[in-house]
Amino acid sequence: MAALCEEFTLCGLIASAGAGAGQGIVGLEPGPDSDRVLLTDRGRTATLYKVSDQKPLGCWSVKQDQTITCPAVCNxxxxxxxxxxxxxxxxIWKDEDVNFDKVFKATLTAEVYRIHSLPYTEPLVLFKGGAVRTLDALLAAPQQEIENVISDEVIRWSEAFMETQQPVLIFTTEKCHFSLLIDSNGCVYKMSLQQSVPEEEQILSKSLLLKIVVSDTVLKRASLAILDIDHVAVLGCLDSPPNIAKECLSIWNTKFQTLQTSKELPQGTSGQLWCYGEKFFLTHGKVLTVIVYKCETSSLAAAVGKLKDTQTSGMRTVSSYVNWNMLQEEDLASPRAQQSVTAKTESKRTLRSRRNNVAKVQRDTLTVEQLLSDIKDSSQNDIEEELRQFLSNAQMSDFQATVGYVITGLMNRCKTEPTFYPRNCLVQLIQTQGLSYSLCPDLMAVALEKTDVHLLQLCLQQFPDVPEAVTCACLKAFLSINDDSLQGTNVNLDSVIGYIDITPNDQVEKKSETVQNGFSSELMEDSCDVQLTHKSHVMYTEELCPVGPQKAALLNAILHSAYSETFLLPHLKDLSAQQVVLFLRYLQYLYIKCSEKVSMNFPGMRSPTINQIMDWMCLLLDAHFTVVVMLPEAKGLLFSLHKFVRAQVRFHSELNKIEGSLQELQRIKHQKDFGLYSIEMLELV
Known part of the structure; x- marks a missing residue:
């Protein structure tokens, strides 16, 4: 039995010149471990990605007039x-190398077709003339002569693998095709590779491995990946009778010649398919998509879809052709069921009671298939009740995938039926903490369309993999909403109760507070010397927060979101000047309030930290420096920030002087022995 599980986006793709969307990939190779892959585009860049985080770990590029001509690999x-x-x-380079122009290079005498890297052995370099060298042999003598094994032929495909603890490299040319290549009839053949006598040609015998038949469609082009001894994956374009090409990914069982599962790819692919660590990597539209799969031991029961999967009890069946209604009819046709149905001598009251009990059992054992079916046409109240019952009664080992199926069903109906928006159901599913952005990429898009700030806040707090573009879209939506319209909105205010009074105040109160951490309004004065003899209590006017508590809580969710500066900065440029100024004023307010605290941190849950405040302030200024400098209404804000930062720098400078003096006193004390009793007078200069 095989199944396609969760799907998520690894990265976006930029089409190279003259290529369509998703056509700019030279290759994808495994990284140093199972969670890292090395992506080479069709231009000048090789990028190392961590798959579980969907984040780049390193990126290396050649100069403008240079090109990477084959997939980069890991030794x-x-x-x-x-x-x-x-x-x-x-x-050749390492993780810590930053400047690609300064890494090791060696010029060879012949053109390279591809490098193949295998565990526990040296990488193999295949030249366009068919010669093969190990990497060590080339590095020992880069200028050695490379012979031509083939003449007037072009290598189209190559692969390396281990056989009896020895590396084996095979390749095909435009005149010779062998070893698991799909022909025009949709057939996959298996051929045995044998040791041939030198300088003698050998015709390899072939045997039919799989006949791909999908209704009346024709398989126009395909890529194939071997999953295990009994399963292969096919990424192909199906040309249906109305001449509508449909690209899909499918898993076939070669032992029983059956289709196990398939998935349509409506945005199109480049025809490239990679498979590493039980994950498919393929281009889908303008992104590189990762699809997790699983393959289990092949058996006849699994091939026909009747094997009960104990690990996914209650889950959607992996076979697209199993008729669950027929299975229920077969269960009702059993002797025990017939015996209960033919008991016509029972009274109507007993039959009514029996029907009620059966209905109750069916409700108590609601499966994900029944719930998905009800989501398509039931009312929002009924769906909400069934979902609450399903989550409370279901015993699911693969809970995350189950929640993903349900949320996908809800999103599909939201797309087709604009008036349908089961907000309570979505909140309930998010609060299970079994979701991520990768499992439901449409959820936040729908919430942004509906301006559902509470749902967006929950997603930002719960999802660890929100893309930077979506984070900036949420930030733009939060900043554009009027504070008055947020009054009464169900927003979690836990992150603001430590520094914002959530009760409305019409007047600004003056109060006396203890100056902590060196903060004082007097330090804001642009004086040359800072006196440290201020009184411990000063009177000052409390700063007003430029946004309401609801909007502040929403902005705090943005501050806590994970991001990569490289990917975040371009999207921050989409903010308007007024939005940038408002966000900077809020960050300034947070920085001043945070500086009043001895611990430099706010109390409460999900409150922003001083590092988050400073990082986002720097990001905003980097993205909009010219705009902010030229904006008249921002001059006062910049001047205030400048004065406050200067005051903090001076204060910490004085603290450093005191620290140095105390350290000097401690050193002097250890050097002198004053006996049992002494009186000393120390002078600090």
Missing amino acids: FETGEYIAVQDNKVLR
Whole structure:
């Protein structure tokens, strides 16, 4: 039995010149461990990604007039990365290397077709002329002569694998095709590779492995990946009778010649398919998509879809062709069921009671299939009640996937039926903490369309993988909403109760507070010297928060979101000047309030930290520096920030002087022995 599980986006793709969307990939190779992959685009860049976080760990590019001509690979023996620049130049680097132009390079005498890297052995370099060298042999003598094994032929495909603890490399040319290539009839053949006599040609015998038949469609082009001894994955384009090409990913059982599962890809693919660590990697539209799969031991019961999967009890069946209604009819046709149905001598009251009990049992054992079916046409109240019952009674081992199925069903109906928006159901599913952005990428888009700030706040707090573009879209939505319209909105205010009075005040009160952490309004004065003889109590006017408590709580969810500065900065530029100024004023307010605290942190849950405040302030200024400097209404804000920062710098400078003096006193005390009793007078200069 095989199944396609969760799906998420690894990264966006930029089409190279003259190529369509998703066509800019040279290759995808495994990284140093199972959670990292090395992506080479069709231009000048190789990027290392951490799959579980969907974040880049490193990016290396050649110069403008240079090109990476084959997929970069990882040397599993040394942990280094290898790429070929302009067909003949080897480049080798490590994770800590930043400047790609300064990494090791070696110029070869022949053009390289591809590098294959295998665990526990040296990488193999395949030249366009068919010659093969180990990486060590090339590095020992880069200028050695490389022979031509083939003539007047072009290598179209190559692969390396281990056989009896020895590396084996095979390749095909435009005149010779073998080893698991799909022909025009949709057939997959298996051929045995045998040791041939040198200088003798050998015709390999082939046997039919799989006949791909999908109704009346024709398989126009396909990529194939071997999953295990009994399963293969096919990424192909199906040309249906109305000449509508449909691309899909499917898993086939070669032992029983059956289709196990399939998934349509409506946005189109480049025809490239990679498979590492039980994950498919493929281009889908303008993004690189990761689809998790699972394959279990092949059996006849699993092939026909009748095997009970104990790990996914209550889940959607992986076979697209199992008729659950027929299975229920078969269960009712059993002898025990017939015996209960043919008991016509029972009274109407007993039959009514029996029917009520059966209905109650069915409600108590609601499956995900029944719930998904009800989501398509039931009312929001009925769906909400069924969902609450399903989550409370269901015993699910694969809980995250189940919640993903349910949320996908709800999102599909939201797209087709604009008036349908089961807000309570969505909140209930998010609060199960079994969701992530990758499992339901449409959820936050729908919430943004509906301006559901509470749902967006929950998503930002619960989802660890929200893309930077979506985070900035939420920030823009929060800043554009009027504070008055947020009054009475169900927003979690836990993050603001430590520094904002959530009760409305019409007047600004003056109060006396203890000056902590060196903060004082007097330190804001632009004086040359800072006196440290201020009284411990000063009177000052309390700063007003530029936003209401609801909007402040929403902005705090933005401050807590994970991001990569490289990907966040371009999207921050989409903010308007007024939105930037408002956000900067709120960050300034937070910084001043936070500086009043001895611990430099706010109390309460999910409150922003001083580091988050400073990081976002720097990000905003970096993204809109020219606009903020030229904006008249921002000059007062910048001047206030400048004065406050200068005061803080002076204060900490004085603290450093005191620290140095105390350290000097401690050193002097250890050097002198004053006996049992002494009187000393110390002078601080």
